[in-house]
Amino acid sequence: MDCNGEGVLFIEADANVSLDQSGDALQPPCPFLDELLFDVPGSSRILNCPVILIQFLSAIAEMARGRQSPSIFPVWERHVLDARNPPHVTCIHREYDHIENDQGIPFSLDDIVHRAIFISPSLISTLRSRYIPPHLPRCTDVEILTACLWKCRTIALQPDAGQEMRLMLINNARKLNPPLLPEGYYGNGFILSTAVATAEEISKNPIGYGLELIRKAKMEFDRECIKSVADLLVIKGRPHFAVDGTYMVSDVRYAGFKEVDFGWGNAIYGGPAKAIPIYASFYVPFERKKGENGIVIPICLPAQAMERFVKELKNLLDDNRSSLIMSAL
Numbered sequence: 001m002d003c004n005g006e007g008v009l010f011i012e013a014d015a016n017v018s019l020d021q022s023g024d025a026l027q028p029p030c031p032f033l034d035e036l037l038f039d040v041p042g043s044s045r046i047l048n049c050p051v052i053l054i055q056f057l058s059a060i061a062e063m064a065r066g067r068q069s070p071s072i073f074p075v076w077e078r079h080v081l082d083a084r085n086p087p088h089v090t091c092i093h094r095e096y097d098h099i100e101n102d103q104g105i106p107f108s109l110d111d112i113v114h115r116a117i118f119i120s121p122s123l124i125s126t127l128r129s130r131y132i133p134p135h136l137p138r139c140t141d142v143e144i145l146t147a148c149l150w151k152c153r154t155i156a157l158q159p160d161a162g163q164e165m166r167l168m169l170i171n172n173a174r175k176l177n178p179p180l181l182p183e184g185y186y187g188n189g190f191i192l193s194t195a196v197a198t199a200e201e202i203s204k205n206p207i208g209y210g211l212e213l214i215r216k217a218k219m220e221f222d223r224e225c226i227k228s229v230a231d232l233l234v235i236k237g238r239p240h241f242a243v244d245g246t247y248m249v250s251d252v253r254y255a256g257f258k259e260v261d262f263g264w265g266n267a268i269y270g271g272p273a274k275a276i277p278i279y280a281s282f283y284v285p286f287e288r289k290k291g292e293n294g295i296v297i298p299i300c301l302p303a304q305a306m307e308r309f310v311k312e313l314k315n316l317l318d319d320n321r322s323s324l325i326m327s328a329l
Contacts, residue, residue, distance in 0.1 A: 007063075011038055019268055027286055028298035029114035029274040037273075052186060057260045064262045074186040081173075081187070087231035090224060095168055095194040095241045096232060111302045114274050115310070118286065119145060120294040123317055131316075133208035139215060142283060146249050147211035148316055149281070149297070150195075153247055154202045156301065156309035161200035167214060168241065168248040169193045171221040180223060191226055192241060192248075193217040199245075207316075248280040253295065258285065275300035 013036075019026070059070035124141045127148055132139055150167045159165065173189040174181050181189050195213035202210055233239070257270025271284035275298035286296035301309055 026269040027296050028116050028272060028282075028284070029300075033273050052188070054256050054260070055184070055186065058256070061260045061262045072184045075182045075184040076186055077182055078187055080181060080185070081189075081226070081230055083230045083234040084227060087234045089228050089232045089235065091220065091228040093192075093194070093229055093232055094166065094196050095192040096236065096239050097164075097242050098239075099242050099244050108302075109277055112277055112300055113303050113306050115299045115301075115306060117297050117299060117310075117313070118288070118294055119297065120292060123294075126317055127207075131207035132211070133206070136208065136211060136215065139211060142251055143214055143218070144207070144211060145283075145295070147207050147214055148313070149249070150210050150214075150247060151202055151207060152309050152312040152316060153299075153301070154199050155312050156305045158305070158308075159199040159245065161198065163199045163245055164196055165199050165202055166242060166246040167195040167210070167217070168246055169195075169214070169218060170248065170250040171218070173226055176223060180226065191221060191229055193221050193225075243279060246279050248276075249283065250280070251283040253283055253285045271296075272298065274298050278302075 055072065055074070059072070059074075062070050124145065127144050128141070131148065132144055146167065146169075150165075154165055169192065171191045171193055173191055174185070195210070195217040197210065197213055252271055255271075258267045260267060260270065269284075269286070272282045275281050277300045281297050281299055284296050284298075285293070287293050299306070299309065
């Protein structure tokens with residue numbers, strides 16, 4: 001790294017519009033993304049990891065407000081996540097299953113559409129009252145929501161009945177207690193937990209079936225799981241996770257994007273600009289123009305599958321309000 005001390009370069013643009021005129025438009029999928037956001041060469045290592053990104057943005061924002069140095073310095077202790085010697089896998093990691101003829105994303109990217117759905121607290125209450133089985137009373141809002149999305153998405157994609165479908169959850173190793181990673185750790189610290197079932201099992205069983213699988217997968221995340229996956233990556237040569245039949249969700253509600261302040265106040269929207277095509281969505285905090293708080297979820301699917309997905313979700317919620325779908329590209 002060559003540090004020339006010139007600071008951070010900003011691109012300035014003027015427009016004869018105000019944020020108030022945008023209404024609820026400042027949420028994914030963000031329009032004119034390619035026209036308005038400069039793709040800095042070599043920035044993907046930071047931008048593709050939300051925790052590194054928020055630490056980087058917070059540091060830049062602090063210095064933009066006058067600090068001479070960031071309040072949290074970057075720490076480069078990558079050895080904390082090194083594999084053991086000798087490496088030995090002690091947990092089951094279904095996310096790295098070898099799939100014969102894994103085609104990755106089995107759709108043309110020319111046919112996909114982006115949507116954003118808004119889930120209000122009242123809709124969460126509806127899901128909890130209707131679909132949580134008696135033996136899982138303590139499941140979280142995100143768990144029941146994820147189970148519903150997994151079911152609707154699986155039905156919408158119409159895979160073969162026997163195809164294995166994977167629901168991958170992103171776990172943040174920084175939240176372990178006692179801490180595994182030092183404060184300011186500048187590296188990926190997320191571990192995947194995976195629930196697996198056939199398309200028929202997800203589609204035909206009640207929501208509680210997928211919910212139980214999701215909770216079981218989450219409970220398997222601990223310090224031993226982290227060490228085990230580090231060993232697996234060394235033994236198998238850092239394989240990519242299975243993509244065929246995969247749906248990945250990441251909860252970034254508490255990442256802190258909206259709190260980043262460069263000197264002109266907090267952000268109106270802070271979070272991913274859109275879903276990752278076909279296989280990944282994010283849970284992002286959002287406040288509507290009228291003051292209603294909830295979760296906005298970017299979804300990306302082939303056009304016909306998207307129509308089926310929206311229909312299934314509305315049937316599940318018994319809610320035909322057009323306000324469920326906030327935006328589209």
